[in-house]
Amino acid sequence: MMTKTNKTMPEISGSIDLPEDLYLDIYRRMMIIRAFEEKVYDVYSRGIMPGLAHLYTGMEAVAVGVCVNLRTSDNITSTHRGHGHLLAKGGDPKRMLAELLGKKSGYNKGKGGSMHIVDMSLGILGANGIVGGGLGIATGAALSAKMEKSDRISVAFFGDGALNEGLYYEVSNMAALWQLPIVYVMENNHYGEYTSTDRSTSGTGPGRAEAMGIPAISVDGNDVLAVYQAAQWAIERTRNGDGPSFVECKTYRWRGHHMGDQGDTYGYRKQEEVEKWKQKCPINRLKKYLTQVKGVPGLVLENIEKDVQEQIDEAVEFAKSEPFADPSEVYKDVYA
Numbered sequence: 001m002m003t004k005t006n007k008t009m010p011e012i013s014g015s016i017d018l019p020e021d022l023y024l025d026i027y028r029r030m031m032i033i034r035a036f037e038e039k040v041y042d043v044y045s046r047g048i049m050p051g052l053a054h055l056y057t058g059m060e061a062v063a064v065g066v067c068v069n070l071r072t073s074d075n076i077t078s079t080h081r082g083h084g085h086l087l088a089k090g091g092d093p094k095r096m097l098a099e100l101l102g103k104k105s106g107y108n109k110g111k112g113g114s115m116h117i118v119d120m121s122l123g124i125l126g127a128n129g130i131v132g133g134g135l136g137i138a139t140g141a142a143l144s145a146k147m148e149k150s151d152r153i154s155v156a157f158f159g160d161g162a163l164n165e166g167l168y169y170e171v172s173n174m175a176a177l178w179q180l181p182i183v184y185v186m187e188n189n190h191y192g193e194y195t196s197t198d199r200s201t202s203g204t205g206p207g208r209a210e211a212m213g214i215p216a217i218s219v220d221g222n223d224v225l226a227v228y229q230a231a232q233w234a235i236e237r238t239r240n241g242d243g244p245s246f247v248e249c250k251t252y253r254w255r256g257h258h259m260g261d262q263g264d265t266y267g268y269r270k271q272e273e274v275e276k277w278k279q280k281c282p283i284n285r286l287k288k289y290l291t292q293v294k295g296v297p298g299l300v301l302e303n304i305e306k307d308v309q310e311q312i313d314e315a316v317e318f319a320k321s322e323p324f325a326d327p328s329e330v331y332k333d334v335y336a
């Protein structure tokens, strides 16, 4: 289907001109996610963190390339692998780590953990343990924005696995029919748990979106500048009233599906494949671009790395030192 906007679909360029501040902001946000996730891996491995987490390491370019194009008032919904989206939208690492460690000062007073973090003041409508669940919430938020004649939009991040959830077809049909202001961002990391997309999915995300009448683009999700350009196109047309858009970002998670999936435990991915993707590190790629093409001194980026590491180290110390909620509060705030 050709729509008016399909004709203006961007040619993704390998080199774009953004203000230096924006480049550095993108670099910092990606570093925050990397440092946060590797710290979570560390505290979990040392038995300091209860519960479970699904790490976003390796996928940083997707959340950041999209979220730097958003306003605070725009809504996002996230997934079970949610830390990256939350941090990219401005989530507070201290309150997130406090939540992961079950502390009272955490986002959900320590009762939600990794998969339930919400910050309405930042438009973060929640991580979500239900695969595909955020698609319904984000589409509902887009409907409410349209009814209120607001120019805020929704972004639903979801995985290749969620693409096969029935809910997606119900809500994307409504979004296309009613021209709702929503951008569907598919994070194709090539696996849903321990099953490769090749074994689970017929056709493609963009193909399915286009069948609904939703303009779609597919980009290298390890290239933050490509994600940025695709997201900018999608967000602009959606905010301008042209209806929903779809962006597929092809990427890879470096760590296991969750903390219990270590190394070759389940034998579903070859180590060479993981190593091959690590060579395509989205952060190194941006660093190389900024230093070699844009002439940013390496020291500037190294200072950001140092700064971010200190910020995350402090956040973990804060989370460790905070108290647990009183046991008498266990049933409080469970339903809102």
Ligand SMILES: Cc1ncc(C[n+]2csc(CCOP(=O)(O)OP(=O)(O)O)c2C)c(N)n1
Pocket: 054, 080, 081, 129, 130, 131, 132, 158, 159, 160, 161, 162, 163, 189, 191, 192, 193, 257
């Ligand atoms: C409705 C539902 N079905 C199954 C699960 C179990 N589950 C948790 S994560 C996951 C895989 C999701 O894959 P994908 O959407 O590709 O996200 P990724 O983990 O790759 O980021 C599954 C099947 C669930 N949480 N919710």
Ligand SMILES: [Mg+2]
Pocket: 159, 160, 161, 187, 188, 189, 190, 191, 192, 193
């Ligand atoms: Mg996946």
